[in-house]
Structure formats: C-alpha cells, structure tokens
Amino acid sequence: MDSVGNVILYFVVAIAMVVSAFMAVTTTKILRAATYLLFSLICTAIFYFQMGYQFLGAVQLAVYAGGIMVLFVFAIILTHKPNDKTAPLAAHRQFVGISASVIGAVLLILALFKMPLAKGLSLSQVIEIGGPTLTMHDIGIALVGSEKFQYLLPFEAVSVLLLACIIGGVVIARKK
C-alpha cells in the first residue's frame, strides 16, 4: 500500500509530464516546445527519484534538463528569429502522424494490458524487495569494475564516444 502522498505526487507528475509532452509537439513556437520538453524531462527525473534512483534522477536533471536543454536553446536562438512560427502542417502529414500515433498507442496499450507483467506489486513493495537505496559507492564500483554486471568497457566506450562527439561537433560547426 503506497502512501497517499506518493499517489498524489504520482498523479501530479504524470499529468504534468503528459501534458507538457503533448504541448511540446503541438505548439507552434519552437522556444516553447523546448520549454515544454524541459518540463517533461524534469517530470521524468521526479519519477526516477520516486522509484528510488536518486543518482539517475540527478543525472537526468544535470545532463538532460541542464546540458542538453542549453544546447537546444542555443541552437534555437541561433537559427530562429523571435516570434518565428513553424509553417502550418500539410493535411496528409497530419493524417499520417495522427494515424501512426493512434495505431501505435492502441497497440502498445493493448500490449501493456495483455502482457503477463507483475501487476500486483506496488511501488513500496518493490522498493522493499530491492533493499536499501543504491549508493554512489555501488554505482561507482559497477561503472569502473570489470566483473560480471560491471561496466568498465561501456564506460570507456562512452567516454571515447563523447570525445569523438566533441571533436565532431567542433569540426562540423566550424566555419569554413
């Protein structure tokens, strides 16, 4: 049995997330879209916290909501004049988008309800089963260890990837 506070928090966050996601893809003003995306990302981060992944939530906030959003905003400011509106959508594209969304949504929702998932478990139960909260120590060990369920190699790969990304970004964006 989850606490009422948790449930209320859940509803508030879920509704905010869904609404802002919807707004992000429907608004005509691009800067607003980015802002709605930010809200949506923050809501996700709150979900992470709620599920007990504090570190992940922090990363989500720092990297996504912080770093990436700054990039977005920069890009938008560089490529758009204020009050730029996106052009109205062509009807057939609208149709394709809506039908894809509806069909996809129906299929996924149906799948969700049909799937033999552990639907009886509540959040508090799983947190209880999962034991105490993950510590930074555990995550750090997992990231740089090379045993089973440890991620040194992907970690290194990601670091190389980020390096490549830095160089690539510089090269691509450089003025000729």
Add this chain to the structure above:
Amino acid sequence: MFGNILIWFVIIPILMMAGLGFCRNSSMNAIRAVMTIGSTALMVLGIWLCVDFLSLRSAGDTSEMLYLGSWMWYAPLNIHLAVGVDGISVLMLLLSCVIVFAGTFASWKINPLPKNFFLWFCLLSTGVFGFFISIDMFTMFMFYEVALIPMYLLIGVWGTGRKEYSAMKLTLMLMGGSAFLMLGLLGIFWHSAPDLANCTWNILEISHNSSIDPSWQRLLFCFTFVGFGVLGAMFPFHTWSPDGHACAPTAVSMLHAGVLMKLGGYGCFRIAIFLLPQAANELAWIFIVLTGISIVYGAFSACVQTDLKYINAYSSVSHCGMVLFAILMLNTTAMTGAILQMLSHGLMTALFFALIGMIYGRTHTRDIRQMGGLMKIMPYLGVCYMIAGFASLGLPGLSGFVAEMTIFFGSFQDADTFHRVFVIAATCSIVITAVYILRVVGKLLLGPVQDEHHLALTDATWFERLSTVTLILCIAGIGCFPNWINETIQHSFSPIIAAIQGAAL
C-alpha cells in the same frame, strides 16, 4: 603449403599484382617488365608442371590426381583450400599460361591506365589458375567469381563501343549463371553425407564416397550444368558473348574466350557429370539438344555478321557448343575431343582476338565492309589471320581438325537415331564454318584495297609477332602431334567414365 607447385600458379599472379602496385601508371617500362617476368615465369612453371606430371605418370603413378594438397580454411563448413591436378587440369593450366603470356604482349601498348589494366588482368588470371588447380568445390567457386568480377571493369573501362552496356550484360548474365551454380554446389555439399559434420566440398571425396539421391541429382545436375553452361555460351544463354567480346579490349577478349569460357566446359564435366553421373545419363539429352542448336545456330549467325569480333564471338558460340556437346556424349573419345577442342579453341580464338585487336588498332574499324586487301598492306597479320581461320575451319595439321575429328568419331559411338541426327547436324558445322571464315578472309584480307588510307599502315611490331607466334606454334604443335595430349586426356577421363558407367548400371 608453399612446397606444392600448384599453389605457385596463384601466388605468381598475386606477386605480379604486388609488383605492379609499386609501379606508376606513367612508368610503362616497369609495368612491362613486371608483366613480362611474371608471365614468363608462369609459362615456365606451366611447362615444368606438364613435364613433371608426364614423367610422374610414366614413372607409374596412376593415382587419380597428383600434387594433392589440402589446407583447412573454414572448419564449420569444412571448406578447404584443396588442390590437385590430373592431365586435363595440367593442360588447361598450360593453356592459361600461354594465353596470359600472349595476352601480355598483345596489350603491350594498352592505354590509358596501364597499371590498373594489368592489375585487373592479373586478378583475372589468378581466378582462372585457382579454378583449375582447385578440387574443393567452394574454393573453385570462389576463384570462378574472382575471375568474373574483373571482367566488368576491364570491359567497362578499357573497352570500345557500347562498353558499359556490354560489361553490365556480361557480368549480370554470368552472375546469374553463378547463382544457379551456387545452388547446385550447395546442394551437392548438403547431400554429400548424411550428417552435416561429414559433408564435404572435396570433389574426389564426393565422387568416392557419396551417392546422391537420384531425384536430387536431376535437380542439381540442371543447376550446375546451366550454371557452367552460361559461361560456356550454351544456347540460349549465349548472348553475353557477342556483345561482351565485341566491346572488350584485346587481351581481355583473348583471356575470356581463350580461358574463361573453358571454365564452363571444365566445370561441366568435373562437377556436373563427375559428381552427378546418374542424372547425367538421364538428362544429357536435354543439353545435347541445346548444345546441338548452339553449334549450328552460332555458325549460321556468324555467316551474316559484319563486325569481326561478332563473327568471332558467334563462332565461339559454335565451337564452345561443340565442347559441351562432346562432353554430353559421355564417352571417353568424345570427351577427349571436348578437351582438345577447349585447348584448340582457346588458342585459336585468342589468336583471332589478338589479330583483330591489332587490325583494329591500325584501321580503327572492325567492319569488314570497310576493309579489304589487307594482305597486301600487312602481310604478316594477314597470314596469321589465315592460319587462325584455317585452324578454325579444321585444317589438318592445325589443332581444330584434331579436336573436331575426335569429337565426331567419339560422338558417333552412340548408335541410336537421336544421337546420330545431332552428330550429323554438328558435322554440318564444318561446312558453315568454312563459309564464314572464307567470307571474312575474302573480304578482309584479299581483294582490292578498299580504303586508300589503309595503304599507309604498318605491319606487326615485334611484341605483336611474339604474341602471335607463341599461339601459332601451340596450334600447330597440337595439330601435328596430338597423340601425347590425347593419351594424357584419355587417361584422366577414366574415373569420370567409370562413374558414368557405374551409374548407368
């Protein structure tokens, strides 16, 4: 591995390619030096192999194949680099050496991009040599493909006329053939043993150990025979040949008609008939009909062509049809004739294409209506062309006669009406061949000079002479002293004939 002489047939062309890699396109002499040394080395190797092989045989070594060697290549599918030769492969290797040698000199002044041309040329010969030394079907197929691909670039880049179209057509049709072939080979592989662990690609092992289910044999025989038949220009899959040959540069035509088309015939008996003897007995008649048509049809088509290369390409359809036709007779004499015909046709058609290239290089036309009286202007080339023509129409003393006669006498061993009718139809081709050969000779070489500009043309240069003399000597050699070749081939056919007769029982 390197102790096996056969491997060197593949290594030398690769070394040549490496050597060419160090040359620049502008340093023609370096390229020529590499090619000359390499092709001479191949020639020496070929002759040495031949001598060594014959001495081993005469020393009493009667095993099916000599110089056997096998190195694992890919264990899960049991693919080996397996090599071994019998008399037929030795002769085919020798033929390839001769033609590569002659082709090198025939393209002495290739332009543009000589280095790249010879690189592809060497890759092509690697494939050809690899094919003839392999006894592992997969390796064989791989080398076959290696030989096909360079054709596309060689024709597409260095060709003349509608070269892109022809290169595409040739490559696509041959690739289509190899698709059938791959199916057939895979089928043989899967049926070579009851369980996957024992399946083998090795031709000798399959022929000794396995008996493929007859209904499968029929299917696989059709696949493999059609697959190789496309390369052997079997009717109705021959149309790549006229266009392809017409547009290809000289040396490529030589190598392609001289050796590559022989891959088809060689594969037909080495794989289709040898490994699937029962189906061969049952279904030979279908392909006898097709090849019989090829023979007469190619000859008739050649009669009305006006482009020298087209004439020759159709004549190749006719002559290569004879090869497959004889193979399908399934008796020693006819099959021996088929091999003789392969050698003979390889040499003589290479000579033809070399000469056509040389004439074209001077007159800049291949249309026989625009030429005439060239004998007066370039007597050396004219005489060589006549010799090639006589070899083609089967003049005794030249190789064509020996081959055709062996085929006719071999094919006549089957006494039923069906075979008789087709053999007699095939013999008619000797008359038609005479018609188109003499037509060309008459229009091209004899008669009054058609074009005043041709009077200023020069006769052959030393490298052209070297190229043609090599081929003519071989043609005359086979034509005058055929029996040692004949015996070598006949001996090599005994396992194949044994397989066919075993299946017929």
Add this chain to the structure above:
Amino acid sequence: MDISILWYLVPSVILFICGVYGFLTRKNMIAMLISLELMLNSADLNFVIFNRYLFPGSMEGMMFTLFAIAIAAAETAIAIALIINIYRAIGNTNVTDIKEMKF
C-alpha cells in the same frame, strides 16, 4: 492505492506516442529533435520501470539508462552542430528542404 507497474508505463507510452507524432509532423529539425528526445526519454523511463518492478534487486536497467543519457547527450550535440551547419548552408532548418542526397 497501489502504484503498480502500469501506472508508470502508461505515461511512458503516451510520452513515446507524442514523440512519434511530433517526429512525423514537424518540419523544423529542432522540433524533430525535441520529439526524438521525448521518445528516448520514454525508452529510458521504461528501462528504469522494468528494472524497478521486475528485477528489483539488480541495477542493469538503471545503468543502461545512465549510458543512454550519456549517448543522448553526444547525439544531441552532434545533431545540433549539423543543424546549425545546415542552417548556414540553406538559411533555414526545414527538413523538407534537405533533399540533395536522395537517390
């Protein structure tokens, strides 16, 4: 009231569908990128949810999300660099105007 697995999954699905809709309908590349981020986010969320509910004792899903966020950062940076470059070249960021490389 139990917050079961479906409670989390349903918003995640809606997030994803919104991303799809946005990606298919927006012309502006930055807007498309935003939609992309939504979809990615939804996927990340799913990893975490399944990790939490189905395998509460382990942390593979979380680690996966962690890496995904890192890679998303890299991807976004490159994409934005490209968009800016395209903007320099053609003066706007409409995806419909970039057709030079088709066929």
Add this chain to the structure above:
Amino acid sequence: MDITLPILILAIPIAMFLILGIGGVVMPRKVAGVLGILGMGTCAVLAYTVAFTYFFSGAPEFIIDGVRQQFQVFDVTWLAFTDKLVVKLGFLLDPISAMMLIVITTISFFVHLYSWGYMEHEPGFQRYYAFLSLFSFSMLGLVVATNIFQMYIFWELVGVSSYLLIGFFYKLPSAVSASKKAFIVTRFADLGFLIGILLLSYYTDTFNFQILTSNPELVMAECGGATFMGASVMTWAMVLIFMGGMGKSAMMPLHIWLPDAMEGPTPVSALIHAATMVVAGVYLVARMFPCYCQVPASMDFVGVVGAITAFYAAVVACCQVDIKRVLAFSTISQIAFMMVSLAVARDYIPVGEHWHAPGLGYMASMFHLFTHAMFKALLFLGAGCLIHAVHSNDYTAMGGLRKYMPITHWTFLIGCLAIAGIPPFSGFFSKDEMLAAMYQNSFFWGAWMSMVAGLTAFYMFRLYYLIFWWEENPHYKEHKPHDGPWQMSLPLIILALVSCVAGFIPFGEFVTYNGEPYHIHLEAAVALTSVAIALIAIALATWLYMKKNDKPAKMRAALPTLWEAAHRRFYWDEIYQFITHKIIFGIICQSIAWFDRHVIDATMDGFAKITQKGSLAIRGMQNGHIQAYVAWYFFGAVALAAVVWLCII
C-alpha cells in the same frame, strides 16, 4: 624396303614449303625458284626410284607368284581415338599408288620448271613455289595413304592448297570468289566423305585400306543388316564416301567450282585441276574398289553420275569462249569417263558374256588417268603459253597462231590428237580399253560414252582450229606473239613425247584391280568404231572452224536457246547462287541472326528492363524525406508486432 626414301618423298616438299613460305620474304626469286625446282626434281627422282623398285625389283614383299602385293612401308600412330580406331600416318605401296607417285612428281616437276618462265614477273613468286610444294606434299600424302583417315587428312590439305593457288592473284575479286567457291563446294563434298568414314569406321572398327579391301565380305558382314531409309549402311557409307570424290573430281552436281578455278595461274590449273588433284575422286574409288564391288548400288551410282557428267561437260565445252574453261570442262568430262569405266568394272562377269578379264575397266580407268594426266597437263601448259603470248584467255583474241608459235602449235596438236583418241597417241589406247570395258558391261554404256568421246574430239579440234587457224588477229602486228622461254617449251616437248609413246606402255602388266598382270589387246571392233567417230568429229570441226566463215554463227543463230544455255553451263551457277545467297544467306542466316538479336537477346535484355522498371517504380519511396522513412518504419514495426502478436501469442 628402306623407309628413308618414302619419308624423304614426303619430307622434301613439306620442308620446301616451310623454307620457301617462311624464308621467302627475304629470299631472292631466283633462289626460291631454283630451290623449288631442285626440291621437286629430287623428289621426282626418289619417287621414280621407289616406283621402279616396286614394279621391277621382284622382291617378295612386292610381288608373290606374279601377283603384286600391297605393302605398307611404314605406318605410325598419329592419333588414337579409341583402342581400335587409331589414325595412322603411313606409306602404302601398291600398283596405283606407285603409278600416282610417278604421275604427281612428273607433272609437278614440269610445272615447277614451267612456272619459272610463266610466273617470272609476278609478285609473290616465292609464295607461289611454297604453295606448289605444299600441294605436292599433300597430294603425295594422299596417294600413299594407308588408311582412309589419312586420305581424308591429305584430302583436306589438297583442298587448302588448291584454295591458296586458285586465289593466288588475290587482288582480283574474281580469283578470290573462285577460290572460295572451290573450297566451300569441295568442303561440302568432304562433309559427305567424313560422314561416310564415320559410318564405315563405326561398323568395321578400322580405317586401314588393307583390312577393308582385302576382305570386303567381312566388312559387309560387320555392317550387318543395319539399314537407314531403305538402304543398307554400307551403301550409304560408300555413296557418301563417293560424294567426297564427286567434290574433288568435279562430278555433277558438285562440278561448279572447277571452271571457276581457272582463275588461278595456268600452271596450277595444269597441275591441280587437270592432272592430279581432280583425279583424287577416281583414285578414291579405285582405292576402295573391292568395297564398292560389294555394293552394286553404289557402283551404279558412280556410273550414273559419271555418265551424266561426262555428257554434260562435253556439251558445255563445245560452247565456251575461254580456252581454259574449255579445257576445264574437258577435264570434267574425261574424269567422268574414268568414273564410268571404274563403275562398269566388276570383279565378276555375268555368265555368257565372258569376253575380257574381270576388272578391265579398273585397269583402263587407271591407264586413262595416267595418260590423261600427261596430255591434259600438256594442253594446259600449252594454253598457258598462248595466254602468256596474247594476254587473254579468250580464243577471240587468238587465231592463226600456228606461224607465230610453232612449238606450242605442234605440242598442242599432239595433245588434241591424244585426247581425241587417234592412234598412235596415248589417249587412243586408254580410251579404247575403257570403251571396251563399257561395251562389255552393256551396249548402252558403250554407246553413250562413244558419243561423249566423239564430242570430245569435236570440241578439242574446234578449240585447236580457233586458236591456231581461223583468221589472224590484227593485233599481232603491234604485239607479235612468240613461243615462251625454254623453261616453258621444254616441259611441252617432253610431255608431248610422253603423250606420243605412253600408249605403248604395257599398263596391264603393272596396274590391275587384283595385282595379277593383264595383257592388253586391242578390241578391233571397238577401236575401229571409236577411231571412226573421232575422225568424223574432227572432220566436222575442220569443216566448221578451219577457215573463217559464217557457218558457226549460223548454227548459233539456228539454236540460240540451246547455245546460250550451254554457254551459261545450263545455269548451274545461277541455281547455286540462288540457293546459297538467296536461301541460305538471305533467309536462313539472316533470320537466325535476327532471331538472335531480337528474340533471344531481347528476352535477356527484357529481364534487365523489367528489373530496371520495377526498381524505378519503387524508387519513389526513397524520396529523401526522413519523416516518410520513419513513417514507413513505424508502420512496418507496428505491422510486424501485430503479426507476431496475432500469430504467436
């Protein structure tokens, strides 16, 4: 017998061919000529030695109890088709091959000598001698063949030599087409020959003449009852083999190449197209004579073809303008005479008509072959002198030449008398024997061939008078004709002498069908009749053509259609032209070539086109809109998921 001489006989000409052919480019013409003549001279001496050894040494391998034997001097394996069917190259000595050795080397030597004068100013002199040597080699190889396949090999080689020599003046389109025609027509005939050999060898398992001819009954037995289209296999084989002979010997309907072959240099015509190669067909039938005797039907075929050809050629010869063509048709006619003579010779004689020894026709035919070679070569060489002198082939450019060219005139006259069958010239004796053999077989054959003999006398003397009498051509004043140099005159004189005395050779002592000697005795009735016919014909020719008059023109005007038809050789060339050009080239070849391009190739191209069209049709999906791709992808994924869900879960 030592094998050196026989090997040398074959080796010298081929060596000469290679030396002159390859070295000719750098060789002065004198050297080439001398080399050629010396080579052929040596060869002739060797051949005479061998032939005389064979006939006169009396060694047991050559003659046993007065019966001449066949002897294989050597026989080496050349190519083994199967264990039994082995092609060998060898040297067979028997009466006819020994005789042919003499004929070939003699004529060839004289032609070599003669050509030195005749061809002196022609370009390609060295090449000419090389080809002559090649021909001599091939012809010698043909006559000494120990087996039918060796004969076929050399048969093809003589065909090619003939092709090369006819087309010697290769810049003339007419020479080129004549050589092509000769080759293709004989090639067609050789196809029959080849199939005949295939049949025969399949059933008998041998090529060897000795085995085939020593026991022809066995050959017949081995063929068993195999039949094809109502005739036995053996009949087919023999008829097809004879077809090869028809081609080479210019029998109807394969005769059309020989008149055109006169485009070649005249000495070549003398050697190849009069004396040696064209009798190869006769030689072939003689070689296989016992086998032919076993199949009377094939023998009858030979006879009928020969009789028709003889008459046809004689009629056509009466109406030709070109002197070489007259001689060519005369050659055809005479060879046909030999064929008929062979055909009427059987190794049995019907009871009640026993008159001469069996096989008389065989001996007579060979005898005529021998004498004919000599006098026909003489006539051709004489014609060569005439052409050399007046630079034209037509008798219209000649006339009254007897004063200007006495040597040519007298030798030509001797040749004409010999061919007309006037005693004591050689032709009389051989022709008499042949006619005797024919009358012995049936009166019809005899009468028919006597008529041909009369025609022969007529057209030869027509030719003779038109050349040497009639009226002098006015052009002689500007360009006075004269006899050739000694190289040309000497062969004429010698051959004329031979033609005078050759008839007295006791030929039956040397050459008979079974090796036993036969004593020639003249059959008075036949001899008198044929001489009388010949004399009447000559008288007629004299009356018509000796002095210029308008009788020939009137005759021609009286029968214009016949004259025109005979002059155009009864339109055989036109018929062939129609069949080969219109039907084979125009219809068959063109339509096959069309079919290849527009049906087969178009089908292949069609596959490519369909693929291409299909690709173009779906190319629009690759429109570069990333959102479209994503939509496709998304719907695909959804569809896949739905399918998986419906099917699996």
